[in-house]
Amino acid sequence: MQGSNSTGRKIRIAVDAMGGDHAPHEIVGGAVQAAKELEVEIILVGPEAEIKSELGKFDVTDLPIRLVNATEVIRDGEQPIIAVMSKPDSSIPVATRLVQSGEADAIVSAGSTGACMVSAMKYLGTLPGIDRPMAGGPFLQLSPETSVFDMGVNVYCQPSDLVNFAVAGCVFARSFLGIENPTVALLNIGSEEGKGNQLAKEAFPLLQKSGMNFIGNVEGSDIPKGKANVIVCDGFVGNILLKFCEGLGETVSHWLTKELKESLPQAELEKVTTKLWRLMSPGAVLGGAPLWGVNGLVTIAHGSARAPQITYTIGEAKSCVEKGFIDLLKKELEKAQALISA
């Protein structure tokens, strides 16, 4: 167990009460539930009057919840960089500064991922060797032990970035899936070495000497087949795949609904198609995902999250703090970077 937690006091989670499609009501509801269930201290960040009024709807007697005022609000559609820079007293920057100053151990936000990222880079900085946060995690519940990095943040990549993605994926596989020696593969258009675009060709030898369990190139079909625990690619490819998969899940579920409407009872059909849609939807895999590579724990929940998902994401953030996630990632990144520059 790490830092603040080893003193025995509760892990403190700063919750962005204003982020997400259903803020502040569902966010506050989820945070209240977390304070009841999860042995965490909740710091709700948002405009004081509004949050107080929301809190009034719940019984919060004796719960470890406090409020930190944020006087500004970032609106949908605002450019993340401009929003964070021009509204330093909105909930995301205020929550981030709570981690910076050590008043909170982690942030949970269902708000703009871009704003969280900019705020994290501004106030927390990135880990050594990392220029931008990395986005990744399990891609498909159909192959739940396979994660993909990067899923969209890093459009332009250096070969060494792909090594960092692999490190992040390995930390994820070990910490969250309990896989001791995760396999790492490079997403490519053929299995032989020497295949692919310039980035793939240059990343291959680096991954070989990175000290990780690198099994070589894999193809697109190997993601659903779960051929490796960690599959790395640039964020352009990762994001297109991710969204393709989301769209396909929707289309296939609709098709199945039509195809089987005479053969299955309505309720059963709905159960199957909803389950399939979820299994094919990368966004639905986790309650939230940490921003990989920033020097502090920022956990992003889905914009559509309701109270139960917020509670769940707070639980995940707590678990990351307990596991010493940031220190672990930092150590593993340093190890791989030393090996590839040797």
Added chain:
Amino acid sequence: MQGSNSTGRKIRIAVDAMGGDHAPHEIVGGAVQAAKELEVEIILVGPEAEIKSELGKFDVTDLPIRLVNATEVIRDGEQPIIAVMSKPDSSIPVATRLVQSGEADAIVSAGSTGACMVSAMKYLGTLPGIDRPMAGGPFLQLSPETSVFDMGVNVYCQPSDLVNFAVAGCVFARSFLGIENPTVALLNIGSEEGKGNQLAKEAFPLLQKSGMNFIGNVEGSDIPKGKANVIVCDGFVGNILLKFCEGLGETVSHWLTKELKESLPQAELEKVTTKLWRLMSPGAVLGGAPLWGVNGLVTIAHGSARAPQITYTIGEAKSCVEKGFIDLLKKELEKAQALISA
């Protein structure tokens, strides 16, 4: 109608009798059937003795089938370039030279796509402005009016290559799907102009001035949703998507088989999962696909093709000749290239 066909004589298809997993038996069977049904002349290309023996298994009395000897055979796993160069008398180069000399109007092969491509480039050359053939066509039967170019040949692309892909896609949409004014989109990671990697950013303004019905960027989810008739990307992205989709189709079909095994009769369940697999399998969309961008009609059938798919692919090749496909593509490429360099 084009060239040879306008004289009233039959369209002549050179069939690579030695290409594919089930050559020569299934290929010869499919060719015989085409000669019976399709009003085409078949030129079977392969080792004379072997093909004669195969032909002996069918009743070919009065059918317009002749044989051209190919004394060498390209084996599975041979490097395409080396194979074509070192075995100029194998069936693919011999068939290609029949088109070069005007003795055949088109080639159909279920053999190595790489060997067909190298042979086409060597003997037929590429159309003006085209360095390498382009691979594309409908991606998913779930969105049958949407084609994707390039699906794997062009790993390194210049922005103008993406314009050529769009032209090919428009010719496809008009000739094969009857879509008069097909919409064209750029596969990207966001809908706004200025998104994406360098290639996407530079291709966007070229597509705008290409004279095509360019609707801007689309995301991965827009492929299954059929948001545009033609979606262009580099062959690295296209190939990864294609294989991802193939693998996912298999995984989803397996999942569905397990999930519904108590609810549906075995036969119905198999029908549904097979249909879904097929709908999700880009390779299964067409009997064959032309090699886009070479100066002659080379149609590639799937390596696993059996007689009915070979017959179907021969029908497609015939239809391309009738439509004057190569001249049409050449004219459209020239038009777009003039506009983007203006």
